[in-house]
Amino acid sequence: MSSSEAADSEGRPADIRAVPVRRPGRWLAGAIVLIIAVAIVHSVATNPRFEWHVVGSFLTDERILEGLRVTLELTVIAMAIGIALGVALAVMRLSPNPLVSGASWLYIWFFRGTPVLVQLLFWYNIAALYPKIALGIPFGPAIVNADANTLITPFTAAILGLGLNEGAYMAEIVRAGIISVDEGQSDAARSLGMTRLQTMRRIVLPQAMRVIIPPTGNETISMLKTSSLVSVIAVADLLYGAQIIYSVNFKTIQLLIVASVWYLACTSILYVGQHYLERHFGRGAGREEPLTLMQRVRLGLFTRHEEGT
Amino acid sequence: MSTPMVKAEAVHKRFGRHEVLKGIDLEVAPGAVLCLLGPSGSGKSTFLRCINHLEKINAGRLSVDGELVGYRDDGEKLHELREAEVARKRARIGMVFQHFNLFGHMTALANVACAPIYVKGLARDEARARARELLDRVGLADKHTSYPSQLSGGQQQRVAIARALAMQPKLMLFDEPTSALDPELVGDVLEAMKQLAAEGMTMIVVTHEMGFAREVADEVVFMDDGLVVEAGPPAELLERPRHERTRAFLSKVL
Numbered sequence: 233m234s235s236s237e238a239a240d241s242e243g244r245p246a247d248i249r250a251v252p253v254r255r256p257g258r259w260l261a262g263a264i265v266l267i268i269a270v271a272i273v274h275s276v277a278t279n280p281r282f283e284w285h286v287v288g289s290f291l292t293d294e295r296i297l298e299g300l301r302v303t304l305e306l307t308v309i310a311m312a313i314g315i316a317l318g319v320a321l322a323v324m325r326l327s328p329n330p331l332v333s334g335a336s337w338l339y340i341w342f343f344r345g346t347p348v349l350v351q352l353l354f355w356y357n358i359a360a361l362y363p364k365i366a367l368g369i370p371f372g373p374a375i376v377n378a379d380a381n382t383l384i385t386p387f388t389a390a391i392l393g394l395g396l397n398e399g400a401y402m403a404e405i406v407r408a409g410i411i412s413v414d415e416g417q418s419d420a421a422r423s424l425g426m427t428r429l430q431t432m433r434r435i436v437l438p439q440a441m442r443v444i445i446p447p448t449g450n451e452t453i454s455m456l457k458t459s460s461l462v463s464v465i466a467v468a469d470l471l472y473g474a475q476i477i478y479s480v481n482f483k484t485i486q487l488l489i490v491a492s493v494w495y496l497a498c499t500s501i502l503y504v505g506q507h508y509l510e511r512h513f514g515r516g517a518g519r520e521e522p523l524t525l526m527q528r529v530r531l532g533l534f535t536r537h538e539e540g541t
Numbered sequence: 542m543s544t545p546m547v548k549a550e551a552v553h554k555r556f557g558r559h560e561v562l563k564g565i566d567l568e569v570a571p572g573a574v575l576c577l578l579g580p581s582g583s584g585k586s587t588f589l590r591c592i593n594h595l596e597k598i599n600a601g602r603l604s605v606d607g608e609l610v611g612y613r614d615d616g617e618k619l620h621e622l623r624e625a626e627v628a629r630k631r632a633r634i635g636m637v638f639q640h641f642n643l644f645g646h647m648t649a650l651a652n653v654a655c656a657p658i659y660v661k662g663l664a665r666d667e668a669r670a671r672a673r674e675l676l677d678r679v680g681l682a683d684k685h686t687s688y689p690s691q692l693s694g695g696q697q698q699r700v701a702i703a704r705a706l707a708m709q710p711k712l713m714l715f716d717e718p719t720s721a722l723d724p725e726l727v728g729d730v731l732e733a734m735k736q737l738a739a740e741g742m743t744m745i746v747v748t749h750e751m752g753f754a755r756e757v758a759d760e761v762v763f764m765d766d767g768l769v770v771e772a773g774p775p776a777e778l779l780e781r782p783r784h785e786r787t788r789a790f791l792s793k794v795l
Contacts, residue, residue: 414642416638416640416642417642417644417645419595419636419638419642420636420638420642420643420644420701420704421644422595422628422631423593423595423631423634423635423636423705424631424632424655424656424660424704424705424708425628425629425631425632425633425656425660425708426628426656426659426660427624427625427628428624430659430660434655434659435644438646439644439645439646
Protein backbone atom coordinates (compact mmCIF):
# COMPACT_ATOMS: atom_id res chain seq x y z
CA MET A 233 0.00 0.00 0.00
CA SER A 234 1.41 3.38 -0.99
CA SER A 235 0.82 6.53 1.03
CA SER A 236 -1.53 7.98 -1.60
CA GLU A 237 -4.11 5.33 -0.77
CA ALA A 238 -4.09 6.14 2.92
CA ALA A 239 -7.55 6.26 4.43
CA ASP A 240 -8.80 9.23 6.45
CA SER A 241 -10.14 8.98 10.00
CA GLU A 242 -13.57 7.72 8.84
CA GLY A 243 -12.05 4.98 6.75
CA ARG A 244 -12.91 6.74 3.51
CA PRO A 245 -10.04 6.49 0.99
CA ALA A 246 -8.33 9.80 0.11
CA ASP A 247 -9.00 11.43 -3.27
CA ILE A 248 -6.83 10.17 -6.10
CA ARG A 249 -3.87 12.43 -6.94
CA ALA A 250 -2.46 11.10 -10.15
CA VAL A 251 0.14 12.78 -12.41
CA PRO A 252 -1.94 14.33 -15.25
CA VAL A 253 -1.33 13.36 -18.87
CA ARG A 254 0.68 16.01 -20.71
CA ARG A 255 -1.22 17.71 -23.52
CA PRO A 256 1.22 19.57 -25.78
CA GLY A 257 -1.46 19.91 -28.48
CA ARG A 258 -3.53 22.16 -26.26
CA TRP A 259 -0.61 24.46 -25.56
CA LEU A 260 0.20 24.66 -29.26
CA ALA A 261 -3.41 25.44 -30.26
CA GLY A 262 -3.63 28.03 -27.51
CA ALA A 263 -0.44 29.69 -28.68
CA ILE A 264 -1.65 29.88 -32.29
CA VAL A 265 -4.97 31.46 -31.24
CA LEU A 266 -3.14 33.94 -29.07
CA ILE A 267 -0.72 34.95 -31.84
CA ILE A 268 -3.55 35.52 -34.31
CA ALA A 269 -5.51 37.56 -31.75
CA VAL A 270 -2.53 39.75 -30.95
CA ALA A 271 -1.87 40.31 -34.65
CA ILE A 272 -5.47 41.42 -35.26
CA VAL A 273 -5.57 43.74 -32.26
CA HIS A 274 -2.20 45.21 -33.17
CA SER A 275 -3.24 45.88 -36.73
CA VAL A 276 -6.58 47.43 -35.72
CA ALA A 277 -4.94 49.60 -33.11
CA THR A 278 -1.99 50.81 -35.17
CA ASN A 279 -3.54 51.22 -38.63
CA PRO A 280 -4.03 55.03 -38.76
CA ARG A 281 -6.72 54.67 -41.44
CA PHE A 282 -9.16 53.37 -38.87
CA GLU A 283 -9.20 56.92 -37.52
CA TRP A 284 -10.57 55.87 -34.15
CA HIS A 285 -10.94 59.47 -33.05
CA VAL A 286 -13.50 59.95 -35.84
CA VAL A 287 -15.38 56.87 -34.66
CA GLY A 288 -15.34 58.30 -31.15
CA SER A 289 -16.58 61.69 -32.17
CA PHE A 290 -19.57 60.34 -34.10
CA LEU A 291 -20.54 57.69 -31.56
CA THR A 292 -22.97 60.04 -29.83
CA ASP A 293 -23.80 62.20 -32.83
CA GLU A 294 -27.41 63.36 -32.73
CA ARG A 295 -28.27 61.73 -36.08
CA ILE A 296 -26.78 58.42 -34.91
CA LEU A 297 -28.69 58.48 -31.62
CA GLU A 298 -31.90 59.44 -33.40
CA GLY A 299 -31.31 56.55 -35.82
CA LEU A 300 -30.71 54.21 -32.89
CA ARG A 301 -34.02 55.28 -31.38
CA VAL A 302 -35.81 54.52 -34.66
CA THR A 303 -34.08 51.15 -34.92
CA LEU A 304 -35.14 50.19 -31.39
CA GLU A 305 -38.67 51.45 -32.03
CA LEU A 306 -38.90 49.43 -35.25
CA THR A 307 -37.59 46.32 -33.52
CA VAL A 308 -40.07 46.56 -30.65
CA ILE A 309 -43.12 47.33 -32.80
CA ALA A 310 -42.27 44.77 -35.50
CA MET A 311 -41.65 42.06 -32.88
CA ALA A 312 -44.91 42.91 -31.09
CA ILE A 313 -46.80 42.59 -34.37
CA GLY A 314 -44.87 39.45 -35.21
CA ILE A 315 -45.62 37.75 -31.88
CA ALA A 316 -49.32 38.66 -31.89
CA LEU A 317 -49.65 37.57 -35.49
CA GLY A 318 -47.60 34.44 -34.85
CA VAL A 319 -49.84 33.29 -31.99
CA ALA A 320 -52.96 33.93 -34.08
CA LEU A 321 -51.52 32.13 -37.12
CA ALA A 322 -50.32 29.17 -35.02
CA VAL A 323 -53.74 28.74 -33.41
CA MET A 324 -55.35 29.06 -36.86
CA ARG A 325 -52.94 26.50 -38.27
CA LEU A 326 -54.10 23.97 -35.66
CA SER A 327 -57.80 24.73 -36.29
CA PRO A 328 -60.01 21.84 -37.42
CA ASN A 329 -61.49 24.14 -40.08
CA PRO A 330 -59.50 23.42 -43.27
CA LEU A 331 -60.14 26.91 -44.66
CA VAL A 332 -58.75 28.55 -41.55
CA SER A 333 -55.71 26.31 -41.26
CA GLY A 334 -55.22 26.57 -45.03
CA ALA A 335 -55.22 30.37 -44.85
CA SER A 336 -52.57 30.24 -42.15
CA TRP A 337 -50.49 27.81 -44.21
CA LEU A 338 -50.76 30.06 -47.26
CA TYR A 339 -49.71 33.13 -45.28
CA ILE A 340 -46.66 31.39 -43.85
CA TRP A 341 -45.77 29.95 -47.24
CA PHE A 342 -45.91 33.36 -48.88
CA PHE A 343 -44.14 35.46 -46.26
CA ARG A 344 -41.41 32.92 -45.60
CA GLY A 345 -40.94 32.27 -49.28
CA THR A 346 -40.13 35.82 -50.36
CA PRO A 347 -37.17 37.94 -49.20
CA VAL A 348 -37.98 40.47 -46.54
CA LEU A 349 -36.19 43.16 -48.57
CA VAL A 350 -38.58 42.53 -51.46
CA GLN A 351 -41.52 42.74 -49.06
CA LEU A 352 -40.24 46.07 -47.69
CA LEU A 353 -39.96 47.52 -51.19
CA PHE A 354 -43.38 46.13 -51.99
CA TRP A 355 -45.06 47.91 -49.05
CA TYR A 356 -43.11 51.05 -49.83
CA ASN A 357 -44.57 51.07 -53.34
CA ILE A 358 -48.05 49.86 -52.42
CA ALA A 359 -49.53 53.14 -53.65
CA ALA A 360 -48.76 52.08 -57.20
CA LEU A 361 -51.12 49.13 -56.71
CA TYR A 362 -53.74 50.73 -54.48
CA PRO A 363 -53.60 54.55 -54.76
CA LYS A 364 -56.57 54.80 -52.38
CA ILE A 365 -57.08 52.71 -49.29
CA ALA A 366 -60.62 52.48 -48.02
CA LEU A 367 -62.01 50.89 -44.90
CA GLY A 368 -65.60 49.78 -45.12
CA ILE A 369 -67.91 46.94 -46.04
CA PRO A 370 -66.24 44.58 -48.52
CA PHE A 371 -67.61 45.31 -52.04
CA GLY A 372 -69.85 47.87 -50.35
CA PRO A 373 -69.60 51.49 -49.36
CA ALA A 374 -66.38 52.75 -47.79
CA ILE A 375 -66.42 54.35 -44.38
CA VAL A 376 -62.89 55.73 -44.24
CA ASN A 377 -60.98 56.81 -47.31
CA ALA A 378 -57.30 57.61 -47.37
CA ASP A 379 -54.58 58.28 -49.85
CA ALA A 380 -52.13 55.38 -49.81
CA ASN A 381 -49.13 57.66 -50.06
CA THR A 382 -50.08 59.57 -46.94
CA LEU A 383 -51.21 56.48 -45.04
CA ILE A 384 -48.22 54.29 -45.87
CA THR A 385 -45.25 56.40 -44.84
CA PRO A 386 -41.81 54.81 -45.10
CA PHE A 387 -42.02 54.05 -41.38
CA THR A 388 -45.42 52.32 -41.78
CA ALA A 389 -44.09 50.40 -44.75
CA ALA A 390 -41.11 49.30 -42.65
CA ILE A 391 -43.35 48.17 -39.79
CA LEU A 392 -45.64 46.31 -42.17
CA GLY A 393 -42.76 44.64 -43.99
CA LEU A 394 -40.85 43.57 -40.90
CA GLY A 395 -43.90 42.73 -38.75
CA LEU A 396 -45.84 40.73 -41.30
CA ASN A 397 -42.72 38.81 -42.26
CA GLU A 398 -41.89 38.13 -38.63
CA GLY A 399 -45.43 36.86 -38.04
CA ALA A 400 -44.78 33.96 -40.39
CA TYR A 401 -41.64 32.91 -38.53
CA MET A 402 -43.19 33.40 -35.10
CA ALA A 403 -46.16 31.27 -36.19
CA GLU A 404 -43.88 28.29 -36.70
CA ILE A 405 -42.15 28.89 -33.37
CA VAL A 406 -45.45 29.17 -31.49
CA ARG A 407 -46.80 26.10 -33.27
CA ALA A 408 -43.78 24.08 -32.20
CA GLY A 409 -44.38 25.28 -28.63
CA ILE A 410 -48.05 24.32 -28.69
CA ILE A 411 -47.30 20.88 -30.11
CA SER A 412 -44.70 20.31 -27.38
CA VAL A 413 -47.39 20.45 -24.67
CA ASP A 414 -48.69 16.98 -23.81
CA GLU A 415 -52.15 16.19 -25.21
CA GLY A 416 -53.24 15.00 -21.78
CA GLN A 417 -53.22 18.65 -20.71
CA SER A 418 -55.98 19.57 -23.16
CA ASP A 419 -57.84 16.33 -22.36
CA ALA A 420 -57.86 17.30 -18.70
CA ALA A 421 -58.84 20.91 -19.43
CA ARG A 422 -61.69 19.90 -21.72
CA SER A 423 -62.92 17.23 -19.29
CA LEU A 424 -63.29 20.06 -16.77
CA GLY A 425 -65.59 21.90 -19.15
CA MET A 426 -63.17 24.40 -20.68
CA THR A 427 -63.78 25.35 -24.29
CA ARG A 428 -61.10 25.00 -26.95
CA LEU A 429 -60.11 28.66 -26.63
CA GLN A 430 -59.99 28.59 -22.84
CA THR A 431 -57.86 25.46 -22.99
CA MET A 432 -55.47 27.16 -25.40
CA ARG A 433 -55.24 30.42 -23.45
CA ARG A 434 -55.20 29.11 -19.88
CA ILE A 435 -53.51 25.75 -20.15
CA VAL A 436 -51.58 25.15 -23.36
CA LEU A 437 -50.01 28.52 -24.23
CA PRO A 438 -48.58 29.22 -20.75
CA GLN A 439 -46.84 25.85 -20.84
CA ALA A 440 -45.70 26.32 -24.43
CA MET A 441 -43.78 29.43 -23.32
CA ARG A 442 -40.78 27.40 -22.19
CA VAL A 443 -40.30 26.20 -25.76
CA ILE A 444 -41.34 29.50 -27.39
CA ILE A 445 -39.14 31.94 -25.43
CA PRO A 446 -35.60 30.95 -26.52
CA PRO A 447 -36.19 31.12 -30.29
CA THR A 448 -38.21 34.31 -29.79
CA GLY A 449 -35.14 35.85 -28.18
CA ASN A 450 -33.15 34.83 -31.22
CA GLU A 451 -35.77 36.36 -33.47
CA THR A 452 -35.57 39.65 -31.55
CA ILE A 453 -31.80 39.80 -31.91
CA SER A 454 -32.17 38.94 -35.57
CA MET A 455 -34.89 41.58 -36.00
CA LEU A 456 -32.65 44.29 -34.55
CA LYS A 457 -30.13 43.60 -37.30
CA THR A 458 -32.62 42.90 -40.08
CA SER A 459 -34.26 46.25 -39.40
CA SER A 460 -31.18 47.86 -40.98
CA LEU A 461 -32.72 46.86 -44.33
CA VAL A 462 -35.25 49.67 -43.94
CA SER A 463 -32.52 52.17 -44.83
CA VAL A 464 -33.25 51.30 -48.47
CA ILE A 465 -36.77 52.71 -48.17
CA ALA A 466 -35.47 55.91 -46.57
CA VAL A 467 -36.43 55.19 -42.97
CA ALA A 468 -33.94 57.10 -40.84
CA ASP A 469 -32.72 54.18 -38.75
CA LEU A 470 -29.26 53.67 -37.28
CA LEU A 471 -27.64 52.54 -40.52
CA TYR A 472 -29.39 55.29 -42.48
CA GLY A 473 -28.09 57.87 -40.00
CA ALA A 474 -24.54 56.60 -40.57
CA GLN A 475 -25.05 56.66 -44.34
CA ILE A 476 -26.33 60.24 -44.25
CA ILE A 477 -23.21 61.34 -42.41
CA TYR A 478 -20.68 59.49 -44.55
CA SER A 479 -22.32 60.64 -47.78
CA VAL A 480 -21.14 64.08 -46.74
CA ASN A 481 -17.82 63.51 -45.01
CA PHE A 482 -16.78 60.27 -46.81
CA LYS A 483 -15.69 58.60 -43.54
CA THR A 484 -17.54 55.48 -44.68
CA ILE A 485 -15.66 52.84 -42.65
CA GLN A 486 -15.63 54.91 -39.48
CA LEU A 487 -19.39 55.46 -39.57
CA LEU A 488 -20.07 51.82 -40.34
CA ILE A 489 -17.98 51.03 -37.28
CA VAL A 490 -20.08 53.50 -35.27
CA ALA A 491 -23.26 51.74 -36.41
CA SER A 492 -21.73 48.32 -35.69
CA VAL A 493 -20.73 49.37 -32.18
CA TRP A 494 -24.33 50.33 -31.42
CA TYR A 495 -25.76 47.18 -33.02
CA LEU A 496 -23.31 45.09 -31.01
CA ALA A 497 -24.14 46.92 -27.81
CA CYS A 498 -27.87 46.35 -28.31
CA THR A 499 -27.55 42.69 -29.29
CA SER A 500 -25.29 42.11 -26.28
CA ILE A 501 -27.92 43.53 -23.94
CA LEU A 502 -30.58 41.38 -25.61
CA TYR A 503 -28.29 38.37 -25.33
CA VAL A 504 -27.98 38.80 -21.57
CA GLY A 505 -31.73 39.41 -21.29
CA GLN A 506 -32.47 36.26 -23.26
CA HIS A 507 -30.16 34.25 -21.07
CA TYR A 508 -32.03 35.24 -17.92
CA LEU A 509 -35.43 34.82 -19.55
CA GLU A 510 -34.53 31.28 -20.59
CA ARG A 511 -33.29 30.58 -17.10
CA HIS A 512 -36.58 31.82 -15.69
CA PHE A 513 -38.81 29.79 -17.99
CA GLY A 514 -36.63 26.69 -17.79
CA ARG A 515 -37.20 26.53 -14.04
CA GLY A 516 -38.78 23.35 -12.77
CA ALA A 517 -38.23 21.60 -16.07
CA GLY A 518 -34.53 20.83 -15.81
CA ARG A 519 -32.77 18.58 -13.34
CA GLU A 520 -30.80 21.32 -11.69
CA GLU A 521 -30.84 25.10 -11.64
CA PRO A 522 -28.92 26.42 -14.65
CA LEU A 523 -25.98 28.74 -13.92
CA THR A 524 -26.28 32.49 -14.33
CA LEU A 525 -24.07 34.17 -16.87
CA MET A 526 -21.70 35.49 -14.22
CA GLN A 527 -21.43 32.10 -12.55
CA ARG A 528 -20.55 30.59 -15.91
CA VAL A 529 -17.89 33.19 -16.62
CA ARG A 530 -16.36 32.75 -13.17
CA LEU A 531 -16.34 28.99 -13.53
CA GLY A 532 -14.72 29.22 -16.96
CA LEU A 533 -12.01 31.57 -15.74
CA PHE A 534 -11.07 30.10 -12.41
CA THR A 535 -11.35 26.35 -12.75
CA ARG A 536 -8.82 24.30 -14.62
CA HIS A 537 -10.14 21.57 -16.84
CA GLU A 538 -8.64 18.67 -15.01
CA GLU A 539 -10.76 15.87 -16.35
CA GLY A 540 -9.94 14.34 -19.72
CA THR A 541 -11.83 15.49 -22.80
CA MET B 542 -86.29 2.53 -11.27
CA SER B 543 -84.89 6.04 -11.63
CA THR B 544 -83.12 7.26 -14.75
CA PRO B 545 -79.75 5.52 -15.09
CA MET B 546 -76.77 7.85 -14.69
CA VAL B 547 -75.13 6.28 -17.74
CA LYS B 548 -76.89 4.24 -20.37
CA ALA B 549 -75.11 2.75 -23.36
CA GLU B 550 -76.91 0.98 -26.16
CA ALA B 551 -74.93 -0.69 -28.94
CA VAL B 552 -72.17 1.92 -28.74
CA HIS B 553 -69.71 1.65 -31.63
CA LYS B 554 -66.47 3.54 -32.06
CA ARG B 555 -64.02 3.36 -34.93
CA PHE B 556 -60.60 4.93 -35.32
CA GLY B 557 -60.21 4.98 -39.08
CA ARG B 558 -60.89 1.39 -40.10
CA HIS B 559 -60.07 -0.03 -36.71
CA GLU B 560 -63.20 -0.80 -34.71
CA VAL B 561 -62.49 -0.29 -31.02
CA LEU B 562 -66.01 -0.57 -29.59
CA LYS B 563 -68.24 -3.10 -31.29
CA GLY B 564 -71.54 -2.54 -29.53
CA ILE B 565 -71.36 -1.80 -25.84
CA ASP B 566 -74.54 -2.14 -23.77
CA LEU B 567 -74.50 -1.19 -20.14
CA GLU B 568 -76.23 0.81 -17.47
CA VAL B 569 -75.03 2.51 -14.33
CA ALA B 570 -77.55 3.48 -11.67
CA PRO B 571 -77.14 6.76 -9.77
CA GLY B 572 -74.84 6.28 -6.81
CA ALA B 573 -73.48 3.01 -8.14
CA VAL B 574 -69.81 2.13 -8.61
CA LEU B 575 -68.98 0.21 -11.77
CA CYS B 576 -65.57 -1.32 -12.36
CA LEU B 577 -64.48 -2.00 -15.92
CA LEU B 578 -61.97 -4.81 -16.28
CA GLY B 579 -60.30 -6.20 -19.33
CA PRO B 580 -57.00 -6.61 -21.13
CA SER B 581 -55.34 -3.54 -22.61
CA GLY B 582 -56.74 -2.65 -25.99
CA SER B 583 -60.16 -4.00 -25.10
CA GLY B 584 -61.70 -0.52 -25.43
CA LYS B 585 -62.24 0.33 -21.74
CA SER B 586 -60.50 3.69 -21.86
CA THR B 587 -62.06 4.61 -25.18
CA PHE B 588 -65.50 3.87 -23.78
CA LEU B 589 -64.76 6.08 -20.80
CA ARG B 590 -63.67 8.92 -23.11
CA CYS B 591 -66.88 8.52 -25.11
CA ILE B 592 -68.97 9.10 -21.99
CA ASN B 593 -67.75 12.70 -21.67
CA HIS B 594 -67.50 13.16 -25.42
CA LEU B 595 -63.72 13.40 -25.60
CA GLU B 596 -64.31 10.84 -28.35
CA LYS B 597 -67.34 10.86 -30.66
CA ILE B 598 -69.21 7.59 -31.00
CA ASN B 599 -69.96 6.33 -34.51
CA ALA B 600 -73.13 4.38 -33.84
CA GLY B 601 -75.48 3.50 -31.01
CA ARG B 602 -76.82 5.63 -28.21
CA LEU B 603 -75.06 6.91 -25.17
CA SER B 604 -76.74 9.03 -22.54
CA VAL B 605 -75.74 10.53 -19.21
CA ASP B 606 -78.46 11.32 -16.69
CA GLY B 607 -81.13 10.85 -19.34
CA GLU B 608 -79.51 13.22 -21.86
CA LEU B 609 -77.74 12.10 -25.02
CA VAL B 610 -73.98 12.66 -25.05
CA GLY B 611 -72.99 15.19 -27.69
CA TYR B 612 -76.37 15.36 -29.44
CA ARG B 613 -79.87 16.70 -29.07
CA ASP B 614 -82.75 14.49 -30.17
CA ASP B 615 -85.82 16.32 -31.45
CA GLY B 616 -87.64 13.05 -32.02
CA GLU B 617 -86.79 12.97 -35.70
CA LYS B 618 -83.11 13.77 -36.14
CA LEU B 619 -80.00 14.04 -34.02
CA HIS B 620 -78.48 17.51 -33.82
CA GLU B 621 -74.86 17.94 -32.88
CA LEU B 622 -74.42 20.10 -29.81
CA ARG B 623 -72.44 23.32 -29.91
CA GLU B 624 -69.01 23.36 -28.31
CA ALA B 625 -70.22 25.47 -25.40
CA GLU B 626 -73.07 23.02 -24.69
CA VAL B 627 -70.73 20.05 -24.84
CA ALA B 628 -68.36 21.86 -22.49
CA ARG B 629 -71.18 22.64 -20.08
CA LYS B 630 -72.19 18.97 -19.94
CA ARG B 631 -68.61 17.82 -19.55
CA ALA B 632 -68.27 20.11 -16.57
CA ARG B 633 -70.69 17.87 -14.68
CA ILE B 634 -68.63 14.74 -15.41
CA GLY B 635 -65.31 14.48 -13.57
CA MET B 636 -62.46 12.55 -15.13
CA VAL B 637 -59.26 11.23 -13.59
CA PHE B 638 -56.50 10.11 -15.91
CA GLN B 639 -53.84 7.43 -15.74
CA HIS B 640 -51.07 10.01 -16.02
CA PHE B 641 -52.79 12.58 -13.75
CA ASN B 642 -52.49 15.36 -16.37
CA LEU B 643 -52.17 18.03 -13.73
CA PHE B 644 -51.51 21.49 -15.16
CA GLY B 645 -47.75 21.79 -14.79
CA HIS B 646 -47.63 25.58 -14.58
CA MET B 647 -50.03 25.81 -11.64
CA THR B 648 -49.75 24.98 -7.95
CA ALA B 649 -51.90 22.20 -6.52
CA LEU B 650 -54.33 24.81 -5.23
CA ALA B 651 -54.55 26.59 -8.59
CA ASN B 652 -55.09 23.24 -10.34
CA VAL B 653 -58.13 22.62 -8.19
CA ALA B 654 -59.44 26.19 -8.21
CA CYS B 655 -58.97 27.02 -11.90
CA ALA B 656 -61.91 25.26 -13.55
CA PRO B 657 -64.56 26.69 -11.19
CA ILE B 658 -63.12 30.16 -11.89
CA TYR B 659 -62.78 29.87 -15.67
CA VAL B 660 -65.79 27.66 -16.38
CA LYS B 661 -68.33 28.49 -13.68
CA GLY B 662 -67.25 32.08 -13.17
CA LEU B 663 -66.85 31.52 -9.44
CA ALA B 664 -65.21 34.33 -7.46
CA ARG B 665 -61.50 33.75 -7.01
CA ASP B 666 -61.58 33.75 -3.20
CA GLU B 667 -64.50 31.38 -3.00
CA ALA B 668 -62.94 28.99 -5.51
CA ARG B 669 -59.68 28.96 -3.58
CA ALA B 670 -61.44 28.40 -0.28
CA ARG B 671 -63.27 25.43 -1.71
CA ALA B 672 -60.10 24.13 -3.33
CA ARG B 673 -58.40 24.23 0.10
CA GLU B 674 -61.20 22.17 1.58
CA LEU B 675 -61.00 19.61 -1.21
CA LEU B 676 -57.22 19.28 -0.91
CA ASP B 677 -57.58 18.82 2.84
CA ARG B 678 -60.14 16.13 2.22
CA VAL B 679 -57.77 14.08 0.04
CA GLY B 680 -55.06 14.43 2.66
CA LEU B 681 -52.94 17.14 1.03
CA ALA B 682 -53.40 19.95 3.52
CA ASP B 683 -49.68 20.75 3.48
CA LYS B 684 -49.22 20.68 -0.31
CA HIS B 685 -51.35 23.62 -1.46
CA THR B 686 -48.44 25.62 -2.84
CA SER B 687 -46.53 22.71 -4.38
CA TYR B 688 -46.21 22.39 -8.14
CA PRO B 689 -47.05 19.01 -9.70
CA SER B 690 -43.36 18.32 -10.37
CA GLN B 691 -42.72 18.55 -6.63
CA LEU B 692 -45.38 15.96 -5.76
CA SER B 693 -45.22 12.18 -5.79
CA GLY B 694 -47.44 10.29 -8.23
CA GLY B 695 -49.90 9.41 -5.50
CA GLN B 696 -50.13 13.00 -4.35
CA GLN B 697 -50.57 14.20 -7.93
CA GLN B 698 -53.40 11.76 -8.50
CA ARG B 699 -55.17 12.92 -5.34
CA VAL B 700 -54.86 16.53 -6.53
CA ALA B 701 -56.36 15.37 -9.82
CA ILE B 702 -59.29 13.82 -7.95
CA ALA B 703 -59.79 17.05 -6.00
CA ARG B 704 -59.60 19.01 -9.25
CA ALA B 705 -62.38 16.91 -10.77
CA LEU B 706 -64.49 17.18 -7.61
CA ALA B 707 -64.16 20.96 -7.62
CA MET B 708 -66.67 21.06 -10.47
CA GLN B 709 -69.20 19.21 -8.30
CA PRO B 710 -69.72 16.42 -10.80
CA LYS B 711 -72.62 14.00 -10.69
CA LEU B 712 -70.48 11.28 -12.26
CA MET B 713 -66.79 10.47 -11.93
CA LEU B 714 -64.77 8.58 -14.52
CA PHE B 715 -61.48 7.00 -13.48
CA ASP B 716 -59.15 5.83 -16.25
CA GLU B 717 -56.66 3.42 -14.65
CA PRO B 718 -56.03 5.90 -11.83
CA THR B 719 -53.40 3.77 -10.09
CA SER B 720 -51.63 2.13 -13.04
CA ALA B 721 -48.83 4.70 -13.22
CA LEU B 722 -48.16 4.68 -9.48
CA ASP B 723 -45.51 2.96 -7.40
CA PRO B 724 -47.17 0.11 -5.48
CA GLU B 725 -46.68 1.82 -2.12
CA LEU B 726 -48.56 4.93 -3.32
CA VAL B 727 -51.61 3.10 -4.66
CA GLY B 728 -53.26 2.78 -1.24
CA ASP B 729 -53.75 6.52 -0.63
CA VAL B 730 -55.43 7.03 -3.99
CA LEU B 731 -57.71 4.02 -3.55
CA GLU B 732 -58.59 5.29 -0.09
CA ALA B 733 -59.69 8.64 -1.53
CA MET B 734 -61.79 6.82 -4.11
CA LYS B 735 -63.40 4.57 -1.50
CA GLN B 736 -64.33 7.61 0.53
CA LEU B 737 -65.93 9.13 -2.55
CA ALA B 738 -67.89 5.96 -3.23
CA ALA B 739 -69.08 5.89 0.36
CA GLU B 740 -70.40 9.44 -0.06
CA GLY B 741 -72.64 8.16 -2.83
CA MET B 742 -70.78 9.38 -5.94
CA THR B 743 -71.61 7.55 -9.16
CA MET B 744 -68.32 6.18 -10.45
CA ILE B 745 -67.03 4.26 -13.43
CA VAL B 746 -63.56 2.94 -12.76
CA VAL B 747 -61.27 1.30 -15.29
CA THR B 748 -58.85 -0.59 -13.11
CA HIS B 749 -56.66 -3.60 -12.58
CA GLU B 750 -57.05 -3.35 -8.81
CA MET B 751 -59.11 -6.47 -8.12
CA GLY B 752 -59.17 -5.78 -4.39
CA PHE B 753 -60.78 -2.39 -5.00
CA ALA B 754 -63.31 -3.90 -7.42
CA ARG B 755 -64.22 -6.62 -4.95
CA GLU B 756 -64.61 -4.23 -2.04
CA VAL B 757 -66.18 -1.14 -3.56
CA ALA B 758 -67.87 -2.01 -6.86
CA ASP B 759 -71.59 -2.65 -7.10
CA GLU B 760 -71.07 -4.17 -10.49
CA VAL B 761 -68.06 -5.43 -12.40
CA VAL B 762 -67.98 -5.51 -16.18
CA PHE B 763 -65.43 -7.53 -18.11
CA MET B 764 -64.66 -6.22 -21.58
CA ASP B 765 -62.65 -7.82 -24.33
CA ASP B 766 -62.07 -6.84 -27.94
CA GLY B 767 -64.61 -3.99 -27.89
CA LEU B 768 -67.45 -6.02 -26.37
CA VAL B 769 -68.87 -6.64 -22.92
CA VAL B 770 -68.15 -10.29 -22.22
CA GLU B 771 -69.97 -10.47 -18.94
CA ALA B 772 -71.20 -8.34 -16.08
CA GLY B 773 -72.31 -9.00 -12.55
CA PRO B 774 -71.77 -8.30 -8.89
CA PRO B 775 -68.08 -8.53 -7.96
CA ALA B 776 -68.48 -11.59 -5.76
CA GLU B 777 -70.07 -13.47 -8.60
CA LEU B 778 -67.97 -12.32 -11.54
CA LEU B 779 -64.63 -12.46 -9.79
CA GLU B 780 -65.25 -15.77 -8.00
CA ARG B 781 -67.35 -17.66 -10.53
CA PRO B 782 -66.82 -16.22 -14.01
CA ARG B 783 -69.06 -17.86 -16.56
CA HIS B 784 -66.97 -17.20 -19.64
CA GLU B 785 -63.71 -18.89 -20.52
CA ARG B 786 -62.22 -15.51 -21.63
CA THR B 787 -63.00 -13.94 -18.24
CA ARG B 788 -61.56 -16.91 -16.42
CA ALA B 789 -58.33 -16.73 -18.42
CA PHE B 790 -57.96 -12.99 -17.73
CA LEU B 791 -58.69 -13.27 -14.03
CA SER B 792 -56.28 -16.15 -13.58
CA LYS B 793 -53.54 -13.88 -14.91
CA VAL B 794 -54.26 -10.81 -12.80
CA LEU B 795 -55.43 -12.32 -9.50
